[in-house]
Amino acid sequence: EDQVTQSPEALRLQEGESSSLNCSYTVSGLRGLFWYRQDPGKGPEFLFTLYSAGEEKEKERLKATLTKKESFLHITAPKPEDSATYLCAVQEAGTYKYIFGTGTRLKVLA
């Protein structure tokens, strides 16, 4: 069964304390892997798309990387405004369905 698993479920960091979020997936072929940020009461907001192993993308304090079985979202020197739930989604090759992980709730303390 195709699955997307995110860890940890929740993470508390002090401002400036860097860390990584993990997204592991099991699909027979990857069309794309997506990272989203979701704030309370809002819909998910797009961050990155990754297509193939070895690819990396960066935006401000966030960097996403991809291997054949997992993706990492690295957060460097986070700020309180980075507090949100981070969602990972996978689209399997040959299909236009999406499978989402259950997310990582990040809290950054000032």
Place this chain on the structure above:
Amino acid sequence: EAQVTQNPRYLITVTGKKLTVTCSQNMNHEYMSWYRQDPGLGLRQIYYSMNVEVTDKGDVPEGYKVSRKEKRNFPLILESPSPNQTSLYFCASSSLAGGNQPQHFGDGTRLSIL
């Protein structure tokens, strides 16, 4: 402003009373989709549409219907709602040009079925 608009944002109703949640996008996107979000289960895809008159099931289609008669609209229909359909629902859209364009999400519809 590019956006996906869902209505209503909140709805409390009773078992068996048919309801429709509307979704409209102003970006001329081909792909539209509905999700439900439940604690501990994450976002699960209900139905998606590749274009007008083209729809397909996601992972949890039971109890839902959709239609795509116009490119901008993709309503979600609950013919006979039941309490297990109480959830937070999101509509999303994306372009299919160039492969994997990211989805744009609406702000959600919170449905409570008593």
